[in-house]
Amino acid sequence: MQNEKLSKQHLKQLKQLCNEAGIKLTHQRLEIFKELMAVCDHPSAELIHQRIHKKLPTIAIDTVYRTLATFDELGLVKKLHIMNERTLFDTNVTIHHHFICTHCKKVEDIYWSDFDNSTLPEVVKGMGKVQSRHLEIHGVCNDCLNTNEK
């Protein structure tokens, strides 16, 4: 395992990042960071909390949430929930994709008929049996672009 070596290098990075950002390097942040560097999957806040709990039994789940939010701002992790707002219902049950305005949150349908499995790179085929594809384009819609420019 080269985890130890990596760990030291990353630790230095974290220290520097905290310095630059003007935030404190606490026990909790350190342990959460270590845990994040150790895992290679996509952990939830709850899972991280569970794992850290062995080392820091008093750590609270909200600290994990706060720390992960901080790390997200620092660019250390990325929140995965693409549409973490409420569940929406689509009356259009045909295959299509979505353009989501980052400004007004409007969702527009995208039809892209010739986007199929053959469009996907080879690696994907090696991962398993593809059932469906869904593309989310995030950007600023024309309406918002027009109203924002004065």
Add this chain to the structure above:
Amino acid sequence: MQNEKLSKQHLKQLKQLCNEAGIKLTHQRLEIFKELMAVCDHPSAELIHQRIHKKLPTIAIDTVYRTLATFDELGLVKKLHIMNERTLFDTNVTIHHHFICTHCKKVEDIYWSDFDNSTLPEVVKGMGKVQSRHLEIHGVCNDCLNTNEK
């Protein structure tokens, strides 16, 4: 407006669908269905509830949820929340996409370097300024494929 004509045709469909599925065609279901056919956007359960409330002041939000779930099963609407489980955190902050196993819920990273704005169809460019693209492939991963076949 050809809403009226469409409405009658759709109504017949709904009646038939309910018959086939062996469920009752209630006031609430009818109104929710009508509302769904009238809108062309992506409404939330709450929004539908608000709109229906004018016609059926006693309707409860949980009825809307239950009805939408029923309609989802019947194939009349599609739930949009792609990853409606908890928020996950990605330690990998480089641009990549995801393969999500519909069976074990595992998330695998997909690298597709030559997938950029030029890959997108023309229509998307007309929608606004694209900031990011995220592709979600849903399917069954190799592990699940292997364990499921006896």
Add this chain to the structure above:
DNA sequence: GTTAATGCAAACGGTTTGCAGGGGT
């Protein structure tokens, strides 16, 4: 010593569930 971060608890928002009463077939 200052200031920011933590732990606790309680609130939050969207969604789901148990139950008794009401409406559709």
Add this chain to the structure above:
DNA sequence: ACCCCTGCAAACCGTTTGCATTAAC
């Protein structure tokens, strides 16, 4: 008349927030 469906209320789950205490700088 039957049973499914609804409305009500309360629980649920992941997440966020206010506040007093604690720890990093």
